[in-house]
Amino acid sequence: MDNKWGDADRPVARHVAIIMDGNGRWAAERGLPRVEGHRQGVESVRRTVEAAMEQGITHLTLFSFSSENWSRPKQEINDLFGLLRRFVRRDLAELHKNGVNIRVIGARTNLDDDILRMLNDAVELTKDNTALNLTIAFNYGSRDEIARAAQRIAEDAKEGRVAPEDVTEERLADYLDTAGLPDPDLLIRTSGELRLSNFLLWQLAYAEFVFVDVFWPDFTKEVFEEAVAEYQRRSRRFGGTSARSTA
Template sequence: MPIKPQSQNGDIHVPTHVAIIMDGNGRWASARGLPRTEGHRQGAESVRAVIKAASRAGVEYLTLFGFSSENWKRPSGEVMDLMGLLRLYLRKELAELHKQGVRFRVIGERSRLAPDIQALIEAAENRTRDNVGLTLVLALSYGGRAEIANTARALAEKVQNGELLPSDIDENLFASSLETADIPDPDLLIRTSGEQRISNFLLWQTAYTEFVFTDTLWPDFRADEFEAALSAFRSRDRRYGAVGV
């Protein structure tokens, strides 16, 4: 597939798209003798800080891994708490996001979410659709393998219905059929808490993404840590399989 520009904002040192796996809320809370829910609440403060930092830096797309398809396996009480925090965030933060010119998007199997949450997501997307600032993409009930499988199934159905030939399917067509079709692939992926894996997140889209792993737990990840990750990105030589200059 064609390589997307490193940056569309005029500065090759600023990633156009940053994706973040927000990890460590539970460990942050446990280390302080607090319930896991408090870690998630403090994590929401980091979300606010990083959105502002990304906007100031000139990042155009910020994708946050909010809730994975595997997270449904967590204890029901924790899932309920997370969904409650999501409702609160969508209700409380929308006005501020809109004020900042942020465009809000959700990817993932939203049909698994409660109807009222689906309605809140739709309202947020509709209200911010014409904003021209940072695009905030929240991955909810999302899994990279499921996205790829769903895309393959949809293309297979088109072949079966005579809408496509098997020979029509290439990397470009496949990429344009993903949920992220109108979003550039991430230039930089950050994972907090010291873990060094991508946990089924944006598997197709991160083929040429630069990774930064930090030991900082997500509730402690603020603007300074975000800037440090951008600094690490600037030091990378992105060759996309070619020979460096």
Template sequence: MTSANSASDTTGGDLRIPRHVAIIMDGNGRWAQSRGRPRAFGHSRGVEAVRATVQAAGDMGITQLTVFSFSTENWNRPAEEVGALFDLMGRYVRADLASLDKKGVRIRILGRRDGLNDDLLRIIEDAETRTQDNTAFQLNIAFNYGGRDEIVRATRTLGEKIRCGQLDPEVIDEDVFSQALDTHDLDDVDLLIRTSGEMRISNFLLWQAAYAEMIFMDVLWPDFDGDHLRKALEEFSSRNRRYGGLDAGAA
């Protein structure tokens, strides 16, 4: 994981291209309800937006994309909707795995594995194993994920190593802690996008987004496409990322 004060974006023509983009895909339910359809229909259409965004991100030179698919708090939703989200996750990975693998995409699923059914676990493990050596693009799906939960799990992991005498607590710094997170081999988030007009990060990548530029867009997720991603990159390119420092030449 890159440190917070490292330069982690590259130039792509008239745009500065962030290495790691994270997206809170919000608005599926409202999109469906505005059309008189059940919320599950919105989630299904949201999968098409994922496909379009993965393609656009790769075309634009982004190398790491993390999408928030199902949070630890989403268990509070109706059981029918939770079941539909689980089914969609499995169907998306199963249907797109061969194509993504052929394109050199590495797939990672971030979050807790307990609570997932055996069929979904097999799909996840197959996708991660099959694509683990791919290097063209990194697609991370945060599923059954919560930022606070991830930090707690990382703390327990380090605590167990200390208890067993495998780790000296004095050597724990940000880099050591980062290695205990689900995202241990990823760069920090450069750009975090949330759709639907809501302006909060909802317990998503709390550690990794410490210095992320945040862009909140009014579009509902099923309508999000490459044009919206480019607009977000244009806004990102206009930002001055100082990482707590001053502009060059500032007094």
């Protein structure tokens, strides 16, 4: 029987990935500077982490800063990094207390030393937590991730550590930034845009997509819960003829 948020007999998504889109447009509609949209977006991150834990989701991946975002105005980039620093200083202790394990994926190039230290410290502090696995895609682009994985495979092949016939889908996945993580069951993108924007191209092969028409700062627990319920209502076949559970 369907409950308020979906089918109680079907599992809640184990891994939810979110493209957090629309901060700038949210601010523009209100005549506010773009940084205010990003600031309100941080509040949505807090709500979403809490909602994911309440829903029993074990993995949450957030697309926070794309490798393509470097083309934005320098002041906006500085504002974004300032908000990241503030978020970590304000929220890291609470996330750790609540058992959140933080992982960061993406390239490490072009990042200031203090940003790198801050990210590494967050990962190290929370590495043994198990309540929720929170992956932050930061300075991330999926094509870059796959290219870096291919480079590492080529290096291992050159050194004789891997043979060409050993490069299976499973082996290649071990070279990706997301090695060890389950593939997302559900992708949510806010703001009504209908594209992946170079996000988790490999990992989203069999994910369900839900696009919502609200900007990220307006992403509430209720919107999140309804997206998860929409996932529950779908039948996942993975290329076959009958649904398979991801539990």
